[in-house]
Amino acid sequence: MKKTVITLCSIAILTSCVSKKKYVELEHEKGELQSQLQKTQVEKEELEAKFSVIQNRVDEYNTKINSLTAESDSKMVTVDNVAVISEESKRAMRETLKNVDATELSEAKTLKDSMNLAVSYNLQKSINTSSLNEDEDIAIDIDETVVMISISDKLLFNTASYRVSNKANDILQKLADVINSEPSIEVMVEGHTDSRSIHNEKVQDNWDLSVLRATSVVRKLQNDYQVSPDKLIASGRSSFQPLVDNETKENRAKNRRTRIVILPNINKFFALMASNE
Numbered sequence: 001m002k003k004t005v006i007t008l009c010s011i012a013i014l015t016s017c018v019s020k021k022k023y024v025e026l027e028h029e030k031g032e033l034q035s036q037l038q039k040t041q042v043e044k045e046e047l048e049a050k051f052s053v054i055q056n057r058v059d060e061y062n063t064k065i066n067s068l069t070a071e072s073d074s075k076m077v078t079v080d081n082v083a084v085i086s087e088e089s090k091r092a093m094r095e096t097l098k099n100v101d102a103t104e105l106s107e108a109k110t111l112k113d114s115m116n117l118a119v120s121y122n123l124q125k126s127i128n129t130s131s132l133n134e135d136e137d138i139a140i141d142i143d144e145t146v147v148m149i150s151i152s153d154k155l156l157f158n159t160a161s162y163r164v165s166n167k168a169n170d171i172l173q174k175l176a177d178v179i180n181s182e183p184s185i186e187v188m189v190e191g192h193t194d195s196r197s198i199h200n201e202k203v204q205d206n207w208d209l210s211v212l213r214a215t216s217v218v219r220k221l222q223n224d225y226q227v228s229p230d231k232l233i234a235s236g237r238s239s240f241q242p243l244v245d246n247e248t249k250e251n252r253a254k255n256r257r258t259r260i261v262i263l264p265n266i267n268k269f270f271a272l273m274a275s276n277e
Contacts, residue, residue, distance in 0.1 A: 162212035176225030211236030
């Protein structure tokens with residue numbers, strides 16, 4: 001009986017020891033699992049943060065793509081290396097071309113031709129609605145998109161002088177009205193002389209005189225008639241582009257002139273058309 005009791009106690013003790021060891025192992029395993037869970041949770045939060053950043057980038061790119069899609073009509077097109085215009089500008093150009101003579105319009109074979117017609121139409125309209133009239137001292141020539149107005153020096157200057165005279169006020173006012181009517185143009189003022197040489201305290205030669213006359217007209221247009229200076233170009237051609245020979249007094253008078261060359265700025269022209277839609 002005593003042996004039985006001892007045996008049972010021994011078994012109970014052994015059983016108790018095994019359970020405690022297993023418990024410790026389980027506790028350790030539980031700790032490891034909790035640690036792994038905590039690590040996994042941190043990693044999950046880090047991944048969620050990275051995903052949020054990526055999603056924000058995707059949303060940003062999608063917004064840009066949608067914006068580009070919505071503005072597909074603004075796609076830029078290069079035209080014969082002359083200008084870059086958008087689809088919106090092309091539509092505005094077509095509206096202008098509705099006013100152009102059908103015969104002229106039928107001769108426009110390319111987009112560049114159509115651009116030239118649209119610009120030419122606007123420039124001619126500006127000239128026609130102005131009070132700038134041709135006479136023997138003023139010649140107006142329109143060649144596609146370029147308007148050339150040649151003004152005799154006797155309307156602008158005294159003999160051998162580069163100072164603009166008061167008698168030029170009327171013609172310069174009319175000229176400024178034309179220039180200011182079209183924001184998309186630039187204006188080159190060219191001074192021309194006859195072949196007789198000149199040299200004095202203020203003027204070195206005909207080159208000097210032609211340039212001084214051009215800059216005098218440019219300053220007058222800017223200061224007195226509010227022509228924007230970023231439109232203006234001053235140049236001198238001396239006596240090297242005569243209209244006729246310089247053999248007679250009358251011919252020399254024809255060669256002494258100031259030529260106003262009105263140049264359309266194609267890019268600005270269509271940009272303005274698009275902005276006015």
